[in-house]
Amino acid sequence: MRLRPDPRYGDLVVRGMLVVLLVVSFGLLGDVIVVHGAMSATYTGISNAIQLVASAATVGAAAWVYFHRNPSLFVAHGTFAGATWTLANGFWYAYLMVIGEGLNYPTVADLGFAGAFFFLTAGILEGQARGHLSGWVAVSVAVPLLVFGFWPVILSGVNAKTITTLIMFVLATVLLSEALLRSVYRHPPLFAAIVAFVLAHLFNSLTSTLVNPPWVTHAAGALAAIAFSLFALGFYGYTTEGRA
Amino acid sequence: MILEFYLAASLPLFFLLVFLEGGQRRILAFLIWGLSAAVIAYYVNSGLFLAFAGSSVLPDVTIAPVTEELIKALPLFVLLMAFKHRYSRELLVLAMASGFGFAILENYIYITGFVLGGADAIAYAVVRGITTSVMHGSLTAIIGYGIFLTYGFERRSLPSILFGLYTVAVTIHALYNLLVGHTVSGRLYGIIIPVVLFVLLYIAYNKDTFLSKPPLPAV
Numbered sequence: 001m002r003l004r005p006d007p008r009y010g011d012l013v014v015r016g017m018l019v020v021l022l023v024v025s026f027g028l029l030g031d032v033i034v035v036h037g038a039m040s041a042t043y044t045g046i047s048n049a050i051q052l053v054a055s056a057a058t059v060g061a062a063a064w065v066y067f068h069r070n071p072s073l074f075v076a077h078g079t080f081a082g083a084t085w086t087l088a089n090g091f092w093y094a095y096l097m098v099i100g101e102g103l104n105y106p107t108v109a110d111l112g113f114a115g116a117f118f119f120l121t122a123g124i125l126e127g128q129a130r131g132h133l134s135g136w137v138a139v140s141v142a143v144p145l146l147v148f149g150f151w152p153v154i155l156s157g158v159n160a161k162t163i164t165t166l167i168m169f170v171l172a173t174v175l176l177s178e179a180l181l182r183s184v185y186r187h188p189p190l191f192a193a194i195v196a197f198v199l200a201h202l203f204n205s206l207t208s209t210l211v212n213p214p215w216v217t218h219a220a221g222a223l224a225a226i227a228f229s230l231f232a233l234g235f236y237g238y239t240t241e242g243r244a
Numbered sequence: 245m246i247l248e249f250y251l252a253a254s255l256p257l258f259f260l261l262v263f264l265e266g267g268q269r270r271i272l273a274f275l276i277w278g279l280s281a282a283v284i285a286y287y288v289n290s291g292l293f294l295a296f297a298g299s300s301v302l303p304d305v306t307i308a309p310v311t312e313e314l315i316k317a318l319p320l321f322v323l324l325m326a327f328k329h330r331y332s333r334e335l336l337v338l339a340m341a342s343g344f345g346f347a348i349l350e351n352y353i354y355i356t357g358f359v360l361g362g363a364d365a366i367a368y369a370v371v372r373g374i375t376t377s378v379m380h381g382s383l384t385a386i387i388g389y390g391i392f393l394t395y396g397f398e399r400r401s402l403p404s405i406l407f408g409l410y411t412v413a414v415t416i417h418a419l420y421n422l423l424v425g426h427t428v429s430g431r432l433y434g435i436i437i438p439v440v441l442f443v444l445l446y447i448a449y450n451k452d453t454f455l456s457k458p459p460l461p462a463v
Contacts, residue, residue, distance in 0.1 A: 073397075077405075080408060080412070081408075090419065091415055091418055091422065094423070095305070095422060098423075098427050099302070099422075099426065104299070107306050108306050108309060108310065108415060108418040111310065111411050111414055112412075112414070114407075115408045115410075115411025115415070116408075118404040118405070118411070119404070119405070121404045122401035122405045122408065125398055125400055125404070126397055126401050
């Protein structure tokens with residue numbers, strides 16, 4: 001007689017691995033807080049690798065859930081968002097390795113990062129019903145973000161960098177507003193992932209735009225890793241418990 | 245020479261277009277658009293390359309993918325606006341025709357640029373034909389198929405999805421140009437990426453055939 005393993009065992013193993021990934025990502029954030037300044041090349045290399053693993057894990061988890069558990073449009077768009085982001089970050093990393101220097105901001109990689117914002121926003125619009133929160137809640141998030149987005153433009157004038165940063169702030173505003181209005185907060189890991197994702201990209205934009213960026217902007221990579229670890233966990237649990 | 249190549253290739257096709265109907269006409273029209281897109285992209289890229297000549301920007305990696313993917317897919321966006329939600333999976337084929345049209349003209353330019361003789365020239369043409377050309381066709385097809393998948397979606401989310409698909413095409417194109425144009429070992433991926441994309445699109449296009457269960461045998 002052959003004993004079949006409990007299907008929950010595999011589920012537990014996957015969740016365990018994703019939690020480990022999340023813990024490692026928080027470790028990256030801890031390192032930024034301890035160092036309190038510019039990070040070393042070794043840290044950047046490790047951080048990039050973890051970001052790629054986390055975003056690839058999101059693609060895998062979301063695609064698996066879409067095909068095996070629930071063909072939700074939010075999950076489908078999450079898969080595309082993860083894939084676009086993985087491609088963009090892979091391109092950025094490949095460029096760094098092949099050419100030997102970082103890309104000038106803004107570039108193709110930033111276009112790919114923006115693509116992830118678009119897919120996530122579309123996923124929320126298609127997959128999440130309108131919640132009961134008033135539109136004023138979104139306004140209270142949007143106004144400070146947009147005002148803050150104009151800060152680099154006021155400091156450095158209108159140029160490709162400041163305009164790209166402003167566009168990132170607009171994309172972040174739209175994504176956060178829709179996440180609030182469409183009750184993504186009912187899925188805590190996914191909502192936390194969106195907040196971390198937004199922060200990661202805003203910090204990344206500010207690092208590339210400001211002459212002396214605050215030390216906290218060096219947390220962009222760690223926040224991206226945290227965001228995708230949470231996305232992977234959130235999408236993986238999207239249907240098993242009814243809520244992530 | 246690009247304008248001469250374009251006219252020589254597209255004018256006879258316009259005559260053929262008169263006799264075709266329905267789907268065939270649409271496919272040929274998209275192929276001609278692809279040829280036209282190559283000319284437009286050539287002039288736009290030339291201007292941008294000059295503008296960034298003094299900087300450290302690698303134009304083939306950071307500029308060409310952005311302009312080329314936009315121009316190739318332009319009629320798809322127009323179709324979406326014109327026909328709202330009435331479109332079928334034929335969009336994948338139309339988009340691919342645009343990409344292949346683009347690649348045909350680009351191949352002419354590259355092949356005349358490399359003054360090779362005999363077997364070398366044939367080998368070069370064959371390699372371009374099965375790598376870069378397939379890449380151009382497949383990347384535009386991704387956008388076309390993506391638009392087909394959005395059938396019935398909320399109108400508000402369409403711009404987001406369209407731009408998202410465009411960024412996917414641009415990023416893969418940039419990665420391809422980086423690996424093929426600036427590395428030696430990466431050229432292997434230059435062959436793999438287009439073929440994998442093409443096979444995936446073929447499966448997606450025929451997924452109903454692949455997924456449908458065979459009929460039960462008659463008893």
